[in-house]
Amino acid sequence: MWNLQEYRIASSPAEAVALMRKGPGKGAYIAGGTDMLLEHPACDFVVDVNNAGIGDIARTPGGDLFLGAAATLQGLVDNNFVREFAGGAISKSASQCGNRPVRSTATVGGNLCNALPSADMAPVLLALDATCYIADEDCQESLPLTDFFVGPRMTVLEDRLLVGVALPGECAGWRCAAHKLTRTAEDISLVQVAVSLGMDDGKIQEARIALGAVSPVPMRAVLAETMLAGQEITAVTPDVLRDVATIAAGECDPLDDHRASAEYRRDMVNVLTRRLITRILTDDGDNMEGGAA
Amino acid sequence: MNISFNLNGSATNLEVAPGESLLQALRASRVFSVKLGCETGDCGSCTVLLDGQPVNSCMVVAARVNGSHVTTMEGLLGDDLMIRLQTELVEHGAVQCGYCIPGLLISLYALVKQGPSCGGEIDEEVIRHALTGNLCRCTGYVKPVEAARAVVAAMEVPK
Numbered sequence: 001m002w003n004l005q006e007y008r009i010a011s012s013p014a015e016a017v018a019l020m021r022k023g024p025g026k027g028a029y030i031a032g033g034t035d036m037l038l039e040h041p042a043c044d045f046v047v048d049v050n051n052a053g054i055g056d057i058a059r060t061p062g063g064d065l066f067l068g069a070a071a072t073l074q075g076l077v078d079n080n081f082v083r084e085f086a087g088g089a090i091s092k093s094a095s096q097c098g099n100r101p102v103r104s105t106a107t108v109g110g111n112l113c114n115a116l117p118s119a120d121m122a123p124v125l126l127a128l129d130a131t132c133y134i135a136d137e138d139c140q141e142s143l144p145l146t147d148f149f150v151g152p153r154m155t156v157l158e159d160r161l162l163v164g165v166a167l168p169g170e171c172a173g174w175r176c177a178a179h180k181l182t183r184t185a186e187d188i189s190l191v192q193v194a195v196s197l198g199m200d201d202g203k204i205q206e207a208r209i210a211l212g213a214v215s216p217v218p219m220r221a222v223l224a225e226t227m228l229a230g231q232e233i234t235a236v237t238p239d240v241l242r243d244v245a246t247i248a249a250g251e252c253d254p255l256d257d258h259r260a261s262a263e264y265r266r267d268m269v270n271v272l273t274r275r276l277i278t279r280i281l282t283d284d285g286d287n288m289e290g291g292a293a
Numbered sequence: 294m295n296i297s298f299n300l301n302g303s304a305t306n307l308e309v310a311p312g313e314s315l316l317q318a319l320r321a322s323r324v325f326s327v328k329l330g331c332e333t334g335d336c337g338s339c340t341v342l343l344d345g346q347p348v349n350s351c352m353v354v355a356a357r358v359n360g361s362h363v364t365t366m367e368g369l370l371g372d373d374l375m376i377r378l379q380t381e382l383v384e385h386g387a388v389q390c391g392y393c394i395p396g397l398l399i400s401l402y403a404l405v406k407q408g409p410s411c412g413g414e415i416d417e418e419v420i421r422h423a424l425t426g427n428l429c430r431c432t433g434y435v436k437p438v439e440a441a442r443a444v445v446a447a448m449e450v451p452k
Contacts, residue, residue: 037353046311101426105349
């Protein structure tokens with residue numbers, strides 16, 4: 001059994017932070033708990049944030065999509081706002097995380113705060129310009145998701161609480177496609193790539209390429225993005241695509257481990273980046289789901 | 294610590310340790326349909342409904358269900374839909390050792406009761422997706438799917 005001294009329940013973000021700081025000993029926030037019951041991290045107490053009012057999914061009047069940190073992955077799969085945003089890319093990524101009963105409890109905030117390089121939700125949220133909202137006892141801070149991850153299993157939070165992420169309304173109409181390459185459907189990903197393109201007037205106005213499991217933290221391939229942004233769609237020839245994908249593969253920093261070699265991972269970043277951009281540029285938008293790579 | 298929740302329709306009070314899983318708490322309360330399998334959220338033999346959603350009870354801290362509704366097979370015995378699912382699983386030869394069956398039934402029950410999240414029909418792909426969290430090493434993954442399809446098909450006839 002998980003050796004825990006105390007289970008504290010917070011009813012607001014500020015209370016959660018206060019309960020975390022109260023001590024004594026080491027504490028951790030818990031929401032779905034699917035990672036924590038797997039790993040039984042050494043701590044004296046946990047602070048449950050399921051009743052802290054941070055589980056909502058909402059669309060603001062300005063069109064931004066807000067995902068509360070304690071919203072479950074199945075909630076992201078089922079919610080109509082999420083299903084409509086950027087062609088439903090976030091729902092699709094959530095639907096490929098774990099299995100059905102895990103998704104009922106696992107939360108989007110937990111997935112991000114656990115900060116694995118392979119966090120399932122990170123690439124698609126990075127590709128849609130997510131902003132993180134962080135609560136302290138008496139104030140709130142926001143920062144881009146790109147700045148949230150500090151290293152493997154490390155975030156900027158320290159003892160503060162992630163209350164949610166917001167996706168700007170401008171991204172709602174972007175075309176987004178993501179792929180999670182795994183050994184089996186439920187396994188931790190070998191490589192993840194998410195691409196989103198904001199297109200207008202026959203031009204790629206905005207381009208985002210996000211990569212997971214190929215560097216110490218989930219990352220954006222900004223050099224490759226720069227090569228696409230501003231291009232006429234007709235100018236994105238197979239040669240250009242090959243260059244963009246090669247640059248993206250050069251930007252990542254994968255590890256060798258028992259799941260895959262670094263060389264293979266880098267190669268797959270190249271292949272998947274090319275494939276996802278092609279799919280977005282040639283697809284009518286209805287069928288952006290990741291198939292077998 | 295003491296928790297109170299609704300277990301299979303009855304108000305229940307339990308004394309649990311802060312780090313105890315719902316699986317451990319249920320089995321200590323002699324709810325034996327909930328099986329201990331992998332304790333890593335992979336096998337699904339401990340699946341229960343938490344406020345109507347299928348969850349792995351090994352992946353839920355017992356303290357968290359304070360104030361919630363928990364439903365296990367014991368609470369669904371005699372339910373019309375559950376009887377149909379049980380009957381078709383047996384008819385299709387999907388039950389051998391039986392260890393995975395309570396969890397598998399809970400997953401199928403949640404699917405048929407709620408329908409797929411996209412609101413479409415419950416086809417083979419939807420059934421397979423709903424069963425991603427239930428491993429069965431005896432019969433494999435054809436017979437349970439066929440049994441579920443038979444239940445869904447029979448439900449569609451009256452329309």
